[in-house]
Amino acid sequence: KNEVEQSPQNLTAQEGEFITINCSYSVGISALHWLQQHPGGGIVSLFMLSSGKKKHGRLIATINIQEKHSSLHITASHPRDSAVYICAVRSMNYGGSQGNLIFGKGTKLSVKP
C-alpha cells in the first residue's frame, strides 16, 4: 500500500471550472507539500502545510491532520494550469531531519479552452 495516495490520477476540465485534487496519507507527518510539474519536467513548490489552509492567487490548499487528508483547489481554471500536481509528505520517521519527502504518484490535469 502506498503511503501517499492521490485522486484522481487524471483530470480533464473546461476552462473556468473549479478543480479539486485530493491527497490521503497513512503516516505521521510534520508537513505536506503540493508541487506542480509542467511538461518539460521542472518541479515548482506551490505550498507547504502543517495545518489549516493556505491561499495563493487562484490556488487553495487545505489539510486535515486528524483525517490525514489534504486537498488542492484551483478556482477559475485556465489552460496554463495544465500540469501534473504532486502531493508529498515529510514523515516524522523517514529522514525528516534532512527534509526527506514521500511522494504521491501525481494527478495529471488538463484544462481545455
Added chain:
Amino acid sequence: DVKVTQSSRYLVKRTGEKVFLECVQDMDHENMFWYRQDPGLGLRLIYFSYDVKMKEKGDIPEGYSVSREKKERFSLILESASTNQTSMYLCASTAGRPSNQPQHFGDGTRLSIL
C-alpha cells in the same frame, strides 16, 4: 530565488558507460537529493546528502553512487549504465537541519541508455 542547475536536459549514453549527472545549487543549502521519475511510479529517492562528503542511501540506490566534495555540488554516478536506468532524473536541495523548508528542484535530466 534559489537556483538548482542540472548540467544536461537530455542525455543519450550506451550500455556499460559510466555516466555522470551534475547538480549545482546557489543558496548554500545543506541538503541535496537525487530522484528518478518513471511513469506510474512517481518520484523515488536514490541518494541524499546532508553535508559535504556525507551521503545516505534512499529507496533505490542500487546501480548508483554519489559524490559531494563541495557544498554546492552533488553528483550522481551510474557506474555501468543499463537500459533500466533510462529515466528522468531530478535533483533537489533544501536548507536547514532539521529541514522544514520546501525542496527546490532542478529542471531534470532525461537520460536514455541505448
